[in-house]
Amino acid sequence: MPATCGRCVERRAVTKRPKTGDALCKECFFECFELEVHETITKCELFKRGQKVAIAASGGKDSTVLAYIMKTLNDRYDYGLDLVLLSIDEGIAGYRDDSLESVKRNELNYGLSLKILSYKDLYGWSMDEIVKKVGLKNNCTFCGVFRRQALDRGAALLNADVIVTGHNADDIAETILMNILRGDINRLQRSTSIVTGNGDDQSTIPRCKPFKYTYEKEIVMYAYFKKLDYFSTECTYSPNSYRGHVRTYLKDIESIRPSAILDIIYSGETLAIKEGVKLPVQGVCSRCGYISSQNICKACVMLEGLNKGLPKLGIGKSSKVKIIKPFTCRKNKCSCEEISKEAANTNKVT
Amino acid sequence: MCRHKFRATIGKSNMIPHKSRVLVAYSGGAASAALCDMLLDSVRNPDLHKKLNLEPAFVFIDESICSLNDESSTSSVASSEVELMHCFGFKSFITSLEMYFEPTDKFYEQVIHESQVPLSSDYCKQKWNFVLNNFKSLTSKEEYIRRTRNLLLLKLAEKEKIPFVFLGTMGSRLAINLLTDVLQGKGNQLHYEVGFCDDRHEVKFVKPLREFVKKEIVFWNQMRKVKYRETQTLTTKRDKNASLSKLTEAFVTSLERDFPATVYTIVRTGNKLKPLEKAEIKCSLCLSQIDDESNHQYSATKALLLSEKLSKNVHEEIDFHTHKKLCYGCRILMKDSLNSSMEIIPEICAKSDS
Numbered sequence: 001m002p003a004t005c006g007r008c009v010e011r012r013a014v015t016k017r018p019k020t021g022d023a024l025c026k027e028c029f030f031e032c033f034e035l036e037v038h039e040t041i042t043k044c045e046l047f048k049r050g051q052k053v054a055i056a057a058s059g060g061k062d063s064t065v066l067a068y069i070m071k072t073l074n075d076r077y078d079y080g081l082d083l084v085l086l087s088i089d090e091g092i093a094g095y096r097d098d099s100l101e102s103v104k105r106n107e108l109n110y111g112l113s114l115k116i117l118s119y120k121d122l123y124g125w126s127m128d129e130i131v132k133k134v135g136l137k138n139n140c141t142f143c144g145v146f147r148r149q150a151l152d153r154g155a156a157l158l159n160a161d162v163i164v165t166g167h168n169a170d171d172i173a174e175t176i177l178m179n180i181l182r183g184d185i186n187r188l189q190r191s192t193s194i195v196t197g198n199g200d201d202q203s204t205i206p207r208c209k210p211f212k213y214t215y216e217k218e219i220v221m222y223a224y225f226k227k228l229d230y231f232s233t234e235c236t237y238s239p240n241s242y243r244g245h246v247r248t249y250l251k252d253i254e255s256i257r258p259s260a261i262l263d264i265i266y267s268g269e270t271l272a273i274k275e276g277v278k279l280p281v282q283g284v285c286s287r288c289g290y291i292s293s294q295n296i297c298k299a300c301v302m303l304e305g306l307n308k309g310l311p312k313l314g315i316g317k318s319s320k321v322k323i324i325k326p327f328t329c330r331k332n333k334c335s336c337e338e339i340s341k342e343a344a345n346t347n348k349v350t
Numbered sequence: 351m352c353r354h355k356f357r358a359t360i361g362k363s364n365m366i367p368h369k370s371r372v373l374v375a376y377s378g379g380a381a382s383a384a385l386c387d388m389l390l391d392s393v394r395n396p397d398l399h400k401k402l403n404l405e406p407a408f409v410f411i412d413e414s415i416c417s418l419n420d421e422s423s424t425s426s427v428a429s430s431e432v433e434l435m436h437c438f439g440f441k442s443f444i445t446s447l448e449m450y451f452e453p454t455d456k457f458y459e460q461v462i463h464e465s466q467v468p469l470s471s472d473y474c475k476q477k478w479n480f481v482l483n484n485f486k487s488l489t490s491k492e493e494y495i496r497r498t499r500n501l502l503l504l505k506l507a508e509k510e511k512i513p514f515v516f517l518g519t520m521g522s523r524l525a526i527n528l529l530t531d532v533l534q535g536k537g538n539q540l541h542y543e544v545g546f547c548d549d550r551h552e553v554k555f556v557k558p559l560r561e562f563v564k565k566e567i568v569f570w571n572q573m574r575k576v577k578y579r580e581t582q583t584l585t586t587k588r589d590k591n592a593s594l595s596k597l598t599e600a601f602v603t604s605l606e607r608d609f610p611a612t613v614y615t616i617v618r619t620g621n622k623l624k625p626l627e628k629a630e631i632k633c634s635l636c637l638s639q640i641d642d643e644s645n646h647q648y649s650a651t652k653a654l655l656l657s658e659k660l661s662k663n664v665h666e667e668i669d670f671h672t673h674k675k676l677c678y679g680c681r682i683l684m685k686d687s688l689n690s691s692m693e694i695i696p697e698i699c700a701k702s703d704s
Binding site: 007017019020022031032035036039040043176177179180181182183185188212213242245249252253255256257259260262263264266267268269270271272273274 | 487489528529531532533534535536537538540541590591593594597598601604605609612615616618619621622623624649651652653654656657658660678679682686
C-alpha cells in the first residue's frame with residue numbers, strides 16, 4: 001500500500017524528504033521547498049527592494065532551479081527584484097556549449113534576459129586552450145579562479161547589485177570539510193556566511209546563496225517533479241580531485257545520517273577563530289583592480305603565466321611569485337611597457 | 351625523539367605544576383599503553399634534568415559491556431591490564447563503564463592484588479543497556495560511550511582529588527575526532543576536543559600524545575616491547591559505513607596515504623579555534639557551553655526546525671530542540687533515540703548534575 005503524505009494526510013506520498021525523512025506528496029513537497037527558500041531569503045535579508053539581481057546560471061540543476069524559484073518567489077511574494085541571468089562560457093567543447101543551450105531555453109521560458117561572457121573574450125584563453133597548455137592536472141584551479149572574476153565582471157557590466165549562486169547545503173558542507181582538511185582558517189570562516197563580498201569598501205558586488213540550507217537531493221527532486229529543463233553532465237575535465245574525495249566522504253556521511261549536512265553547517269557557523277591567528281587581509285589587485293588577498297590577484301598571475309608560456313606559475317603559492325610587476329603605464333590590461341622592456345633585454349642579450 | 355616530543359608537549363603548555371598528581375586513563379590499547387610507558391619512563395628517569403616530576407596514578411575502565419557478545423572473555427581481558435597496572439607500582443584504580451550509573455560513591459576500587467576483577471552490578475548493567483539500546487544508530491552509541499567515559503573519569507578524578515587526567519588520545523585519533531565532531535554539529539567545542547587541555551571542568555583533561563601520529567606510537571611500542579591489545583569497539587567488525595566515526599577513520603586513513611600531512615593539518619586547524627565566550631549554561635552530557643541561539647539571525651538550527659515543522663505540519667516546538675540543558679550536538683544524539691527519549695534525558699541530566 002502506498003504511503004500517504006504526512007503533511008496533508010490525503011494525497012499519495014511520492015517522496016521521502018532527505019532532510020527530515022518525512023513522506024510527502026508532490027504538492028506538499030513543492031510548498032515546503034519554496035517556503036523554506038523564501039524563509040531563508042527573508043530572514044537573512046538577502047535582497048532589498050528594487051535591486052537588480054544577477055542569477056549565475058550554468059544550465060545545471062542548481063542554477064536552473066534557482067532561476068525558476070527566484071522568478072516564482074519574486075512574483076509570488078513581490079520582492080520587487082529585477083532578475084537577470086548571467087552565464088560564463090568557459091569554452092569547453094562538449095560540456096559548456098550544450099549547457100548554455102539549456103540556459104538559452106530557460107531565458108525564453110522564464111522571460112529573463114541573459115548575458116553570456118566568455119573566457120575567450122575576457123582573458124583571451126578558452127579552457128580548451130588552457131588545458132592544452134596545462135594538462136589535465138590542476139586545470140580546475142584555472143577555471144575556478146577565472147570564473148569567480150568573470151562573474152564579478154559580468155555583474156558589473158549588467159549593473160547588478162547582487163549575484164545569487166546556486167550553491168546548496170551539500171556544497172557548503174563540502175567546502176567546510178575541505179577547508180578543515182587544508183587548514184584554511186580564513187576561508188573556513190568565510191565559507192559559511194550566506195552573503196560574501198559585502199565589505200565596507202563596496203568594491204565588489206555581494207554574492208549570496210539562497211540554497212544554503214537546501215539539500216542537493218531536494219533540488220534534484222524539485223527539478224525532476226517540476227520537469228525543469230536542465231543539463232546534467234560532468235565537466236569533461238573534472239578529474240578525481242581532492243574535492244572528489246571529500247565529496248564521496250560527504251555522500252557516505254549523508255547515507256549514515258542525513259541530518260549531518262546541516263550539522264556540519266551548524267558547526268561551521270559556530271566555529272570561532274582564536275585571536276592572534278594571522279588572517280590575510282583582502283585588498284585589491286594592483287593590476288586589474290579586482291578583489292584579492294595578494295598584491296596581484298591569482299587570475300592575473302595565472303594569465304601572465306599562460307601568456308609567458310609558464311603555465312605552472314599560477315598553481316603554486318601566489319606570494320612566492322615575484323616575476324610579475326604591476327602594470328604602471330595605464331589602468332587597462334596592456335602590457336606594452338613590460339613587453340618593450342623585455343624586448344629591449346632580449347635585444348641586449350642577442 | 352619521542353621522549354623529547356612527549357616532554358615538550360607537557361612542558362610547553364606550562365600548565366602542569368611540578369609534583370602534580372595525574373590520573374592516567376589506561377585502556378590497554380596501543381596509544382594509552384604507550385602513554386603509560388612514556389610517562390613511567392620520564393618519571394623514573396635517573397637524570398634529574400630530564401626527570402618528569404609528576405605523581406601518576408592509573409585507572410582502567412572495563413568496557414566489555416559494549417561488546418556484549420561473549421561474556422566469558424570479560425575477566426580475561428581485564429585481568430592482563432590489571433596485572434600490568436599492578437606492576438607499575440603506583441596507585442591504580444579499576445571500574446567498568448556501566449558503573450557510571452552507580453548511585454553511591456562506591457563506583458570504583460583501588461587495585462590491591464593483580465587478579466582483581468572490575469567492579470560491576472546488575473543494577474548498573476541493566477541501566478546501561480537500557481540507555482544504550484535506546485540509541486538507534488551506532489554513531490550515537492559510540493558518541494554516548496565517549497561522553498560517559500569522560501564523565502566517569504571526571505567523577506573518579508574529582509573523588510580522588512586529582513587535578514589532571516592524562517588521556518592517550520594521539521594526533522591521528524584527534525583528527526578523526528575533530529571531523530566526527532564537526533559532522534555532529536559540535537563545531538564550537540572543537541577547541542576542547544583537540545586542544546592540549548580540556549578545561550570545561552575543574553579537573554583538566556590533558557592529551558600529552560596529541561602530536562604523535564599512529565605510526566610513531568606503533569614504533570615506540572615495538573621498540574620498547576610495550577604490551578598492548580587491539581581494543582574492540584562497537585564497530586570493530588563492521589564495514590566502514592557502520593558509523594560516522596568509523597567512516598571518518600577510513601577517510602582520514604586513506605587520505606593520509608596520498609597526502610601524508612593530513613593529520614597534522616587537521617590538528618593544526620583545531621589549534622586555531624577558540625571556545626565560545628559566553629559560558630552561562632553548560633550541556634549536561636558533554637559539559638561544554640551551550641550556544642545561545644536566540645541571537646543568531648538565521649542558522650542551520652532554525653532552517654532544520656522550519657523544515658521539520660513544515661513537513662510534519664505541526665506548529666508547536668519539538669521537545670528536544672527546546673531542551674535547554676543540552677548543546678546542539680547532544681540534542682542530535684537524543685533525537686536519535688527511540689520513542690522513550692523523554693525518559694532518557696532526565697536520566698542523563700540527573701546523573702551529571704549530582
